Amino acid sequence: MTSSKTKTKKSFWRIADSFEGDKVVWIIVLMLFLFSLVCMFSSTSKLLKGEMTRIDLLRTQLYVVLGGLVVIIICYNIKNIDFFRKLSVIGFPLSFLLLLLLDIRINTSLVKAIEINGAYRILSINGVQFHIFEVVKVAMVMYFAWALDAYKKGKLRGPEKDIWKKVLYIYAPFLITFVMIIPGSNSSALIIGFLMAVVILIGGGSKKDMGLLALAGISAIMISVAIYYVSDGKAMKRIGTAISRIFDDEDNEKKFLEARKGSLEWQEALDAMRQPVSAKIAVHEGGIFGKGPGQSTQRYVVPDISEDYMYSFIIEEYGLFGGILVIILYVSLLARGSLIVRNCGDNIFAKAAVAGLCLLITGQAFLHMFVNADIGPMTGQTLPLISHGNSAFLCFSVAFGIILSFSRIAARRIEIETLKADPLMETHENLKGSLDELDAFDSGKQFDEDGI
Numbered sequence: 001m002t003s004s005k006t007k008t009k010k011s012f013w014r015i016a017d018s019f020e021g022d023k024v025v026w027i028i029v030l031m032l033f034l035f036s037l038v039c040m041f042s043s044t045s046k047l048l049k050g051e052m053t054r055i056d057l058l059r060t061q062l063y064v065v066l067g068g069l070v071v072i073i074i075c076y077n078i079k080n081i082d083f084f085r086k087l088s089v090i091g092f093p094l095s096f097l098l099l100l101l102l103d104i105r106i107n108t109s110l111v112k113a114i115e116i117n118g119a120y121r122i123l124s125i126n127g128v129q130f131h132i133f134e135v136v137k138v139a140m141v142m143y144f145a146w147a148l149d150a151y152k153k154g155k156l157r158g159p160e161k162d163i164w165k166k167v168l169y170i171y172a173p174f175l176i177t178f179v180m181i182i183p184g185s186n187s188s189a190l191i192i193g194f195l196m197a198v199v200i201l202i203g204g205g206s207k208k209d210m211g212l213l214a215l216a217g218i219s220a221i222m223i224s225v226a227i228y229y230v231s232d233g234k235a236m237k238r239i240g241t242a243i244s245r246i247f248d249d250e251d252n253e254k255k256f257l258e259a260r261k262g263s264l265e266w267q268e269a270l271d272a273m274r275q276p277v278s279a280k281i282a283v284h285e286g287g288i289f290g291k292g293p294g295q296s297t298q299r300y301v302v303p304d305i306s307e308d309y310m311y312s313f314i315i316e317e318y319g320l321f322g323g324i325l326v327i328i329l330y331v332s333l334l335a336r337g338s339l340i341v342r343n344c345g346d347n348i349f350a351k352a353a354v355a356g357l358c359l360l361i362t363g364q365a366f367l368h369m370f371v372n373a374d375i376g377p378m379t380g381q382t383l384p385l386i387s388h389g390n391s392a393f394l395c396f397s398v399a400f401g402i403i404l405s406f407s408r409i410a411a412r413r414i415e416i417e418t419l420k421a422d423p424l425m426e427t428h429e430n431l432k433g434s435l436d437e438l439d440a441f442d443s444g445k446q447f448d449e450d451g452i
Helices: 004-017 023-042 054-076 081-088 091-103 132-153 162-181 186-202 207-230 237-247 252-258 264-286 310-342 348-372 390-420 428-443 445-450
Strands: 111-116 119-125 128-131
Touching: 023 054, 023 310, 023 390, 054 390, 081 132, 081 348, 081 390, 091 111, 091 119, 091 132, 091 162, 119 132, 128 132, 128 390, 132 162, 132 186, 132 348, 132 390, 162 186, 162 207, 186 207, 186 348, 264 310, 310 348, 310 390, 348 390
Parallel strands: none
Antiparallel strands: 111 119, 119 128
């Protein structure tokens, strides 16, 4: 009689086997969720308001994680790929509308553009805040996956000539989106622009397409720089911020040491160096094994450690091992994504969507890590599914849900190819004969018959 313990084990693995999506991606998602909960619990006191405790903060983040998990499960259970294809059509119109509301600085009782650190990136809709650039990243990846698939199949409406269809559905959306993001964030414009170009390339874009898009992007940047200088810095202020971060050779540390303590010059130098220097200190103090959960000291110095500098916090508390584990998770996602793409067959939409979303997640993760290690200028990009940010968390949850849903295609294709392939083992008759020979060999009969 089978014990209850054995039944429990079997039922557990039966539940695990029932998931059709890529199980490695599922593990990555759950690991990132756990990192998010643990890190948010001990990372910063900035989010504590009024009489809130860290337990309250953990509870709030748990709600966000559960919401993200629900989003992933909903997307995962949508088995009809045509649903995603039809929904992707509105990716560009939605992005255009949201970016337009930001650029015109809308300010109504229902919808309001919010300025943070001199940039408009957030829309408050009926009191609920959305980081628009995070929405645009996912929306535009899906839009271009649809547009390229429809173009290859000849399903795009409009002008008869293919070149004008490309202009209308590919070139124009790329340039419009890129230009509309620049006033709010140069780094986001470059990231989204790069992502859109990669998706176009994966979807079958030619070298000519890449050249034209690159030329359009460079032209847009040059025009934005010209507007900044002509307006004497009053317009395109984020361009000025980018220029100062890239070309400013001012030694803030020297300025801080030489200025009179408490002076405006001293305070400006301190503010300029506080976050990047403290992030490097956190990485240095973490060592190999880290200080342990809740033992970070730099969380009291870096205001945005739960967002822009989450990776340095992870290393400070969990050491080099914790940092490497996070890297392994994102690299594993990229590896599994490439496997899913290879097994999507001729489905251009699925290939472009999965590749674009995987590159979005891993690319932003490594850009975040580079900034934390002081490699390149600060970009303000969060660590996907770990850093604080409700709208960003949910957007990346949508991305993971789509990847898992599309991984079903790859799983079915692998299963079909396995059934069509020649059996790796011999047939029953041949196998029986081989086993008889093996028995004879073991008993010594084979030696007697051969006279050896």
